[in-house]
Amino acid sequence: MGGVRTALYNYLYAKQHGGDFILRIEDTDSQRFVPGAEEYIIEALNWCGIVPDEGVADGKIVSEKSSRHPHAPYRQSERRAIYRAYAEELVSKGWAYYAFDSSEELAARRAEAEAKGQTFIYNYETRVGLRNSLTLPSDEVARLLAETSDWTVRFKMPCDRVVEMDDLIRGHVEVNTATLDDKVLWKKADELPTYHLANIVDDHLMEITEVIRGEEWLPSLPLHYLLYEAFGWERPQFAHLPLLLKPVGNGKLSKRDGDKMGFPVFPLNWVNSDGETYRGYREDGYFPEAFVNLLAFLGWNPGDEREILSMSELIEAFSLEHVSKSGAKFNPEKAKWYNKEYLRMKSDEELASLYEPILAAHGVSAAHDYVVKVVSVIKDRATFVADLWTAAPYLFVAPTEYVEKDLAKFGQREFYDMALEAIESGRDLEEFIREREWPMGKVMNCIRLALTGSGSGLGIHEIISCIGIDEAVRRVRALGALIN
RNA sequence: GGUGGGUUCGUAUAACGGCUAGUACUCAAGAUUUUCAUUCUUGCAAUAGGAGUUCGAUUCUCCUACCCACUACCA
Numbered sequence: 001m002g003g004v005r006t007a008l009y010n011y012l013y014a015k016q017h018g019g020d021f022i023l024r025i026e027d028t029d030s031q032r033f034v035p036g037a038e039e040y041i042i043e044a045l046n047w048c049g050i051v052p053d054e055g056v057a058d059g060k061i062v063s064e065k066s067s068r069h070p071h072a073p074y075r076q077s078e079r080r081a082i083y084r085a086y087a088e089e090l091v092s093k094g095w096a097y098y099a100f101d102s103s104e105e106l107a108a109r110r111a112e113a114e115a116k117g118q119t120f121i122y123n124y125e126t127r128v129g130l131r132n133s134l135t136l137p138s139d140e141v142a143r144l145l146a147e148t149s150d151w152t153v154r155f156k157m158p159c160d161r162v163v164e165m166d167d168l169i170r171g172h173v174e175v176n177t178a179t180l181d182d183k184v185l186w187k188k189a190d191e192l193p194t195y196h197l198a199n200i201v202d203d204h205l206m207e208i209t210e211v212i213r214g215e216e217w218l219p220s221l222p223l224h225y226l227l228y229e230a231f232g233w234e235r236p237q238f239a240h241l242p243l244l245l246k247p248v249g250n251g252k253l254s255k256r257d258g259d260k261m262g263f264p265v266f267p268l269n270w271v272n273s274d275g276e277t278y279r280g281y282r283e284d285g286y287f288p289e290a291f292v293n294l295l296a297f298l299g300w301n302p303g304d305e306r307e308i309l310s311m312s313e314l315i316e317a318f319s320l321e322h323v324s325k326s327g328a329k330f331n332p333e334k335a336k337w338y339n340k341e342y343l344r345m346k347s348d349e350e351l352a353s354l355y356e357p358i359l360a361a362h363g364v365s366a367a368h369d370y371v372v373k374v375v376s377v378i379k380d381r382a383t384f385v386a387d388l389w390t391a392a393p394y395l396f397v398a399p400t401e402y403v404e405k406d407l408a409k410f411g412q413r414e415f416y417d418m419a420l421e422a423i424e425s426g427r428d429l430e431e432f433i434r435e436r437e438w439p440m441g442k443v444m445n446c447i448r449l450a451l452t453g454s455g456s457g458l459g460i461h462e463i464i465s466c467i468g469i470d471e472a473v474r475r476v477r478a479l480g481a482l483i484n
Numbered sequence: 485g486g487u488g489g490g491u492u493c494g495u496a497u498a499a500c501g502g503c504u505a506g507u508a509c510u511c512a513a514g515a516u517u518u519u520c521a522u523u524c525u526u527g528c529a530a531u532a533g534g535a536g537u538u539c540g541a542u543u544c545u546c547c548u549a550c551c552c553a554c555u556a557c558c559a
Contacts, residue, residue, distance in 0.1 A: 028558090179488090219488055243553075331509065429518090445519055
């Protein structure tokens, strides 16, 4: 959800400004490669109606340059060759250096510091005591670069500089570089950059003008500012979005929360490598328009009191000034409300076509016109298309069981005889019952019991207008077998 | 621990120095109805705490508290 919302805001912003929305896959962590994740992302965005202008063609990430996709490839793992030169450029400019410390050595340092209640950070203080191109003789550096393969390029964070930043959402933010560390930018082991380098290089190369991303990136913004400065590139504008929080308690929304609390956290069903399935909004019956609408309102509002906005209205109304700074707790009830609103806006005709597969799954076949008629009668009682069935299956099949409590209440001989006589009369039921001064509620509910199998449900007239008077009479007679 | 960010009804938010702090979801009550639901009406409910600036602070400043993120050869 969080990822889709970020994509949505980027999409809305791009479209509003006549820009292009580009999909780039940041897969520089080979350890975390997840088969199928890329296809999932494309399908999920597509379902939401968030269609990239660049980077995707025929449902696949583009690898070959073309006029439509001038910045290809769009998968960072296919851009390996690009990054090394930029990393070297930073070293030659004095903004970075080679580091030869093994992960074991660094882990040992961390453990050592931790034992003393401190935190080890690789920075201007500690780098002079570690194995890198700043401390080792140049011939040794040259030898290690040539002969070993687990070295990295690290950013040489200035020791005392205040980086002044402007965030489109948070405003002015200042950070002193003394509190920052020498981040790894590139690693020889897999010939890949880390996020920081790859992101800045690609954003520059792909002519990105705005970066709208999650708040978790705010702490690395100073590094990114410095990277743009080091390369001498014009930097894009940044906007850091508030986090999506779990509905109850504290903390951000996590994969597990959904199933625990009964709502999806994924746009589409997702099966992870352990075979665990996470429910998706699509499979839960949400309309993509409703999902997009509710996602847009998680941390943003149009500045007026509208709540139901289509994608094109969202594009028009979107503004980063109205994005809130604080985390937004997700409200599953409101999510359902959105879907209900969208369901009601759909035509009976459209709902009927969505409903028909569900009917078929229940072994029911019905004429299209009949389904349309049924939908018009029950759509107000549904939040999801599936509710059209659960709300009134008796419009398609006669009840075979009766709710015991309601049978006891309305299925008494006395009322049943009245009900039977009334329905068999073929006359207007209310009129017929009133003329005889019979108890309206009791008799009507007895008829409803016969028609639906329970004491609650649609109005008698509505039911009969669907199933017809003959079927109604049949059902009332059938109930007779249970009356004593 | 350090750094950064945040804090208005239960939830999402409006009010970007000035009316009785508005709206939606939820919840409660009432009306309508042959039941349930819908619909309609009404109601409950908030500026984290403390200083300061000001004629006036939800809004600006500072302090405290609490929450969150980051603090990896992950993104």
